Amino acid sequence: MSIKLTKLQKHYGTNVVVNNVSTEIKDGELFVLLGASGSGKSTILRIIAGLTFPDSGSVEVSGKDITFLRPQDRGIGFVFQNYSLFQHLNVYKNVEFGLRIKKISKKECRIRSEELLDIVGLTGFGNRYPKQLSGGQQQRVAVARALASQPAVLLLDEPFGALDVKIRARMRTRLKEIQHRLNVTMILVTHDQEEAFELADRIGIVDRGHLLEVGTPETLYHRPRHAFVATFVGGGNVLIGKTINGQIQLGKHSFSFPTNTPYHEEGVPVRILFRPETVLVSDHPLKPSENLYILGKGNITDILFSGSQTKLMVETGELIGVRPLAPRPTFDQAHTKIEIIKQGIIKKEGLKIGQEVWLGIKEFHVLDPGGIKLLIIIDNLQLGEILLDFARRIVQKALTPATIFGIVNNPKKINQFHEQLTSVTEKYFPGKLHDKVHLTIGKNYDDVLIEAKTGNYDLVLAKMSEHPRKPSKDFESMISQIIDDARLPTIIVQTPTNKLETVLICTTAGEPGKSDVRFTGRLARRLKTSIKVLYIARYGLTSAEKKRINTHLQNSLTLIENLGVKCTIDIKEGNAVEAIRSTIASDKCDLIVVGAPIQDRPFSLKHHDFIGSIFNNINNPILIVPMVE
Amino acid sequence: MFSQPNKSKPALKPYGKYLLITLVICWFSLLILAPVLGMVRELFSAGLKRFFTEVSTPEALFSFLLTLKVTLIVIVINTVMGILLAITLVKHQFKGKLLLEGLIDLPFAVSPVVAGFMISIMFGPNSWIGSWLENFDIKVVYSIPGITIATLFVTLPFVAREVMPVLKQFGIESEETAYILGANQWQTFWMITLPSIKWGVLYGFTLTMARAIGEFGAVLVVSGNIINKTQTATLYIHQEFTDFNFAGAYAASLLLALISFIILIVMQSFYKSNEIKL
Numbered sequence: 005m006s007i008k009l010t011k012l013q014k015h016y017g018t019n020v021v022v023n024n025v026s027t028e029i030k031d032g033e034l035f036v037l038l039g040a041s042g043s044g045k046s047t048i049l050r051i052i053a054g055l056t057f058p059d060s061g062s063v064e065v066s067g068k069d070i071t072f073l074r075p076q077d078r079g080i081g082f083v084f085q086n087y088s089l090f091q092h093l094n095v096y097k098n099v100e101f102g103l104r105i106k107k108i109s110k111k112e113c114r115i116r117s118e119e120l121l122d123i124v125g126l127t128g129f130g131n132r133y134p135k136q137l138s139g140g141q142q143q144r145v146a147v148a149r150a151l152a153s154q155p156a157v158l159l160l161d162e163p164f165g166a167l168d169v170k171i172r173a174r175m176r177t178r179l180k181e182i183q184h185r186l187n188v189t190m191i192l193v194t195h196d197q198e199e200a201f202e203l204a205d206r207i208g209i210v211d212r213g214h215l216l217e218v219g220t221p222e223t224l225y226h227r228p229r230h231a232f233v234a235t236f237v238g239g240g241n242v243l244i245g246k247t248i249n250g251q252i253q254l255g256k257h258s259f260s261f262p263t264n265t266p267y268h269e270e271g272v273p274v275r276i277l278f279r280p281e282t283v284l285v286s287d288h289p290l291k292p293s294e295n296l297y298i299l300g301k302g303n304i305t306d307i308l309f310s311g312s313q314t315k316l317m318v319e320t321g322e323l324i325g326v327r328p329l330a331p332r333p334t335f336d337q338a339h340t341k342i343e344i345i346k347q348g349i350i351k352k353e354g355l356k357i358g359q360e361v362w363l364g365i366k367e368f369h370v371l372d373p374g375g376i377k378l379l380i381i382i383d384n385l386q387l388g389e390i391l392l393d394f395a396r397r398i399v400q401k402a403l404t405p406a407t408i409f410g411i412v413n414n415p416k417k418i419n420q421f422h423e424q425l426t427s428v429t430e431k432y433f434p435g436k437l438h439d440k441v442h443l444t445i446g447k448n449y450d451d452v453l454i455e456a457k458t459g460n461y462d463l464v465l466a467k468m469s470e471h472p473r474k475p476s477k478d479f480e481s482m483i484s485q486i487i488d489d490a491r492l493p494t495i496i497v498q499t500p501t502n503k504l505e506t507v508l509i510c511t512t513a514g515e516p517g518k519s520d521v522r523f524t525g526r527l528a529r530r531l532k533t534s535i536k537v538l539y540i541a542r543y544g545l546t547s548a549e550k551k552r553i554n555t556h557l558q559n560s561l562t563l564i565e566n567l568g569v570k571c572t573i574d575i576k577e578g579n580a581v582e583a584i585r586s587t588i589a590s591d592k593c594d595l596i597v598v599g600a601p602i603q604d605r606p607f608s609l610k611h612h613d614f615i616g617s618i619f620n621n622i623n624n625p626i627l628i629v630p631m632v633e
Numbered sequence: 634m635f636s637q638p639n640k641s642k643p644a645l646k647p648y649g650k651y652l653l654i655t656l657v658i659c660w661f662s663l664l665i666l667a668p669v670l671g672m673v674r675e676l677f678s679a680g681l682k683r684f685f686t687e688v689s690t691p692e693a694l695f696s697f698l699l700t701l702k703v704t705l706i707v708i709v710i711n712t713v714m715g716i717l718l719a720i721t722l723v724k725h726q727f728k729g730k731l732l733l734e735g736l737i738d739l740p741f742a743v744s745p746v747v748a749g750f751m752i753s754i755m756f757g758p759n760s761w762i763g764s765w766l767e768n769f770d771i772k773v774v775y776s777i778p779g780i781t782i783a784t785l786f787v788t789l790p791f792v793a794r795e796v797m798p799v800l801k802q803f804g805i806e807s808e809e810t811a812y813i814l815g816a817n818q819w820q821t822f823w824m825i826t827l828p829s830i831k832w833g834v835l836y837g838f839t840l841t842m843a844r845a846i847g848e849f850g851a852v853l854v855v856s857g858n859i860i861n862k863t864q865t866a867t868l869y870i871h872q873e874f875t876d877f878n879f880a881g882a883y884a885a886s887l888l889l890a891l892i893s894f895i896i897l898i899v900m901q902s903f904y905k906s907n908e909i910k911l
Contacts, residue, residue, distance in 0.1 A: 055809050075812040082813045088806035092828040101824075102814035153815065 005066040005156040005189055006031045007052065012061035014047055014213075018450055018489070021047045022058065023213035023458045029206075034183050034190045038200040038236075039210030045193045048210070049159050052191065053082050065156065081150030081188075085162040087142045089134040095121070095145050096130040102153040120148040123182060140171045147179070151186065160192040164199060176203055197237060201225075209233050214460065225279070229266075229372040234277045235330040239315075241280065241342055242329040242371070244273045252276065252370070255323035259297050265370040269403050273530065275329065275371040280345035284364040285316065285355070292364075299323070299363040302342065307357060316344040318361060325568030327526065335518050336559040338566070376530060378406035379461040379492075381452055383479070385424055391467040392432040394497050394625060397504050398465075399433065399440050402530040407442045409455055418445060449482035456490040463527070464494040468619075484608050487600050487630050493523050497625040501594060507627075508593035509537045509560075510584060512614055520599035520629040521560045525567045527627075534570035536591050537561065538584070541577045550575075580614060581621045588624065597627045669890065676883040687884035695861050696869035697888070703777070703865065704845040707784045711841050715792025716834060722793070723800045740789050748786050749854025752779065775857035780865065783851035788844045792837030799833035800826075832904070839900045843893050 007029040014022040021044045029035045037045040050056040052063055054075035062071045070078055090098050097104075099117040108116075121127050124144040134142055143163060150158055163179070164172045180203060183190055194200055200207050201221045208218045209232070217224065217233045228234045234242050245254035247268040252259045254276070261268070268274055284296065292298045302320030317331075323340040331343050342363060355361070380395045382388035392408075399406050408429060412421045422445055433441050446452060456464060464486050468479075486492050509524050521537065528535050537560045539553050557573040564571040572591070576583040587593060598615050609615060618626060676684055687693065722734055740748065756763045756773035766773060773779045807829065811821040827834070849867040856863035864872065866889050873881040 053813055055812075075809070076815050076817060078813075080813065082810065084806050084810065086806065088804075088810045090807060090811075090825055090829075101811070101816075105815045105820060149810075149814070 007157060007189065007191070008062075008064040008067075009048070009052070010062045010064070012048065012051060012058045012063070014044075014051065014056065014058050015454065018453045018457070018485070020213050020454060020457045022051065025061070025213075025215045027208060027215055027218050029189060029191060032187045032189055033205045034180070034192065034203055036200040036204035036207045037191065037193045037210055037215075038197060038204075038207050039195065041195055043210045044213040045210040046161055048215075049082075049161055049191060049193050052157070053080055053159055054078050055082075079153070079155050079157075081153070081155035081158040083143075083146045083150050083158070083160045083163050085165050087134075087146035089142055089145055089149075091134050094131050094133050095126065095137070098134070098145055099130075099149045099152050101149065106153070116152060117148070120152055123151070123185065124148045125178065139167050140175060143167065143175065144178075147182070151182075151188070155188065157189045157191065160190065162193055162195070164194070164196070172199070179203065201237075209236060211236075213458070227369050228277065231275055231329055231371055231374060234275075234371055235332075239280050239343055239345070240277055240330055241283070242275055242277050243323065243340065244275050244327040244329060244374075246325070247272050247274055253325075255300065255326050257298060257300070259368075262368070262370060266372050268370075268373050272373055272375070272403050273327070275374055276368045277371055278365045278368040280315065280343045281347070282366045282368070283342060283344040284366060285318070285344055285346070286362045286364070287355075287359070288362065290362045290364045295366055296364045297366075297368065299342065299365060301360060301362045302339070304355060304357050304359050304361060305341070307355065312347065314346050316346065316355065318342045318344060318363060320363065324566060327529065327567050333563075335521075335563065336555075338562045340566075375404040376402055376462040376527060377460060378404060379452075379456055379459060379464045380406055380408045381411070381464065381466040382408060382425065383411040384467075385421075385428060387467050388425075389428060389432070390500050391465060391497050392428060394495075394501050394504075395465050396432045396437065397501075398463075398531065399437060401504070401532060402527075403440075404530070405440050405442070407444055407455070407459060407461070409452055410443070410445045411448060411452065412445060413448065415447075421445065449478050452482055453485055453490065456486050456492055461492055464492050465497065466494060467497050480609050483628075487628055491630045491632060493627060493629045495595070495625050495627045496619075498619075499623045501625055504531060504594050505533050506591055506593045507531075507533050507535050507595045507597060508584070508587060508591065509535060509597040510540060510580075510618075511537070511556075511599065512540045512542070512580060519631045520597055521563060523629045524597050524627070525564045525569060528564070528569045529567045533594075534572075535564050536587065536593060537564075537571065537573045538587050539573075539575045540580045540583045541575060542580065544577065545575075581617055584618065584622060588622070594624060595627055596622065596624050597629060600628050600630050672883050672887055672890075676880065676887060679880045683880055684884045684887070687881045688888050690881075692860055692864070693869060693881070693885055696864045696866045696885075699777070699780075699864065700846055700866040703781050703784055704842060706781055707788055707845045708838060708842055711785060711788050712792050712834065712838055715789070715837055715841075716796055716830075718793040719796035719800050723797055724805070737790050737793055740787050745783075745787050745848065745850030746854055749783055749851035752783050752786065752851070752855050756782070774855060775859065775863060777863065779855040780852050780863060783855040784845050784848050787848055787851050788841045791840040791844065792834060795837035795840070796830055796833040799830045803829050835900065835903070839896060842896055846889065846893060 009028070010026050012022050012025040014020075023044070025048055037048060039045045047056060051058050054070070054073055057072060062069055064070065065078070090101065093101070096114065096117050099120055100113040103113045103116060117130065118127070121130060124147055126141060126144055126148070129137065129141065134145070137145065147163075164175055167175060176199065192203060204221055206218060206220050207224055209216045209224065211232050216230050217228060219228075224233060224237050228237065231242060234240055243254060245252050247253070247270055248258070250261070250270070252261060252274045284290065289301070290296065290298055300320055300322030302318040302322070304316055305319045306315075306317035308315040319339045319341050321339040326340060328340045331341055333341065344363075376398075378395065378398065380391060382391065395406060398404070408425065410421060410425045412418050422443070425443060429441060429443060430438065444455065446455065466483060483494060483496065486494055507524055507528055509520055511520070524535060537557055539557060541549075541553070545553070553575060557575070561571050561573050574587065576587070584596065596618060598618065600615070609619065615626075615628065688697075718737070722730065753774050754760060756766070756779060758764060758767065758774070763773065771778065773782065803826070807825055808821050811825045816824065847867060849871070852865055853868060853871075856865065856868065858864055858868050858872070860872070866885060870882050870885045870889070873879075873885065
């Protein structure tokens with residue numbers, strides 16, 4: 005039977021487990037929910053089974069709403085990861101449990117259980133107890149038990165997770181056979197990509213509570229829409245070029261958009277995906293043709309032989325201004341690396357590490373246009389104008405969508421506030437820009453936090469309330485949680501800002517930041533600003549420390565310049581605030597960037613001395629980037 | 634990789650093993666076997682016939698019967714309540730849960746005599762509850778309800794404490810599976826949960842029974858020790874002993890010990906015969 009999920013939502017406090025999940029599963033389909041552990045896929049399954057109720061949204065089976073029906077009345081089979089067989093009952097009684105509850109006669113029950121044990125290949129095991137069976141056999145008993153009442157839908161939560169690799173492969177084949185034989189709709193949850201691809205008619209990719217994309221294995225592999233899916237499913241190369249004159253600009257090469265590609269505005273980044281097996285490697289220069297896109301020349305850095313295929317890594321310096329997304333670049337990597345898979349034996353072609361080769365791609369796929377999606381928090385209209393003015397600059401330059409989130413505590417004032425916010429928004433985002441923004445109203449900072457976690461944002465903008473030196477406790481804790489919990493980079497604006505041309509990244513003692521450099525590079529690339537990286541040493545440096553910091557700064561410079569962004573670096577000693585002030589004056593910096601380090605205790609604006617002292621002494625907007633590795 | 638156990642060096646050398654066994658047996662004999670044997674010898678020096686006459690006096694018979702009755706009531710109530718308590722504490726989250734969890738062990742921590750006093754004060758004729766109950770002609774202190782309450786109090790933790798870890802380990806997925814297969818909560822409890830925790834329940838049940846039979850302190854304070862009215866078996870033994878009727882005390886003691894011993898043996902054999910299946 006078909007299953008329809010509509011806008012399922014489940015939170016525990018401000019922790020969002022299932023986020024706006026909608027999809028339809030067809031009759032007789034084997035649907036796989038694929039995602040990392042903790043992504044919320046098991047919770048979706050539990051909601052369908054009725055073991056957990058959603059906060060909102062609905063579950064329909066064959067058009068009938070069963071969202072709040074008891075699990076007993078749903079007619080759904082469920083197989084848990086650890087099978088949860090009834091240890092005190094033998095195999096017969098386990099399989100017959102559901103039938104006995106329905107008051108079906110003993111004789112009929114036995115006929116049915118014999119039949120099911122035959123289907124799962126366990127004839128003759130009826131009188132054994134679960135403890136006397138192997139893992140694979142227990143799993144088959146669980147499947148037989150779930151199928152006994154002839155459910156319309158069978159749900160399986162990581163059914164092969166506890167089995168060893170060889171048995172797992174055999175179980176998969178058997179499950180597929182059972183599905184064909186009984187034509188039962190199945191939803192299976194797994195984190196194993198290979199398993200998902202082998203079994204599924206269609207796969208749904210789950211990431212942090214979102215159902216990102218649904219499609220056949222073939223579609224998800226060759227034509228995904230999201231970068232997450234492209235990099236999660238299979239090995240692949242994802243490079244980010246730019247739209248210039250309606251063409252894809254990738255380094256010095258320019259390709260036209262393939263047909264059926266989502267529209268890209270002029271100047272925005274284009275993310276292209278090509279699988280390792282579609283790359284052509286040649287020891288002589290390649291000529292572009294209709295089905296061959298030239299990437300340029302590079303050097304082989306790695307050859308990994310694994311039987312039927314060989315993986316090559318080639319480093320190319322010809323892709324300046326291209327941001328590689330996958331394979332994920334290391335921080336000190338100067339050139340773009342391309343992953344290539346060649347089938348069969350390649351010895352004859354004589355490829356060696358260090359050899360110069362020319363690369364071309366036979367086909368590529370363009371992902372949906374990404375963007376730096378903004379969340380703008382407005383808790384006070386008058387002060388909010390300063391923020392909206394700043395936000396407009398970002399939206400205008402980066403051509404990126406934004407959500408304006410207004411907060412009204414008093415429910416009576418919602419309408420009034422909404423009207424005012426609408427008119428202010430129209431003032432700051434006139435004409436075409438207005439299409440980029442979206443208005444939402446919430447009650448308190450907790451709503452903001454949930455929005456930040458559920459909305460797929462990339463950057464948060466907020467304005468310090470009336471007393472910039474003394475933020476309110478709630479505001480501060482919200483910002484701290486957005487950075488610490490939702491792990492979103494956040495810009496805090498203090499006073500009106502006129503321009504946005506140079507960004508200053510400040511790093512200080514301790515582990516020099518990397519996330520801040522990566523994110524700022526990405527932002528600057530879109531905003532077309534230049535970057536200054538400043539290292540502030542509060543005490544005199546030893547020569548070893550100086551060397552380490554220099555390496556880090558050089559790496560940052562390479563990384564940023566490779567993105568096509570202008571960059572300078574500097575080291576200053578002494579007082580941090582003084583150093584930043586003098587750099588702002590000399591380099592005309594507009595936005596200050598600091599990294600919020602991963603630490604044991606929750607991040608707090610006020611209690612972080614470095615960030616706190618910048619807030620207390622400098623009026624420029626500050627971007628705080630949570631460190632992620 | 635697991636390292637291979639070192640076969641050339643056993644954990645205990647042979648003489649060490651025998652030394653350990655001898656030590657344990659000596660300690661056990663000194664502490665448990667010797668007093669029992671001493672009691673048996675004392676009794677039989679007076680003759681087996683004396684044993685029967687001593688345990689068949691009306692007072693003795695009454696006290697044993699009273700102990701039996703109280704034990705029966707206590708077992709039923711505390712087994713049911715113990716299971717409920719364990720389920721509540723393991724499966725549900727509520728305010729004051731930590732406090733309740735701590736309070737369960739109070740009967741273990743408080744001396745039974747003190748517990749007896751607490752009950753006397755609470756239900757005594759001068760107390761609010763006591764005077765209210767008197768309106769209905771119900772007397773708690775110096776009567777059988779008091780003895781029962783005192784025994785309930787001291788045996789409260791046994792079933793709950795034995796069932797809680799088993800229930801925790803059992804988890805929730807088997808029950809959820811039963812729900813999905815169509816069983817309601819009641820059916821799930823009887824057919825799935827209870828059979829899975831039955832060893833915990835039975836062990837708690839045995840401990841409750843043994844303690845109920847042997848309880849002395851709390852009962853002494855609450856009952857008033859009135860012969861043929863509120864005198865339980867342990868109180869009877871105490872009485873005989875203080876009246877210098879040692880033969881009577883030995884006879885009753887031996888019988889009481891025998892009853893407890895039989896209960897333990899039955900439980901043990903029950904446990905052993907079912908061990909293979911689990």
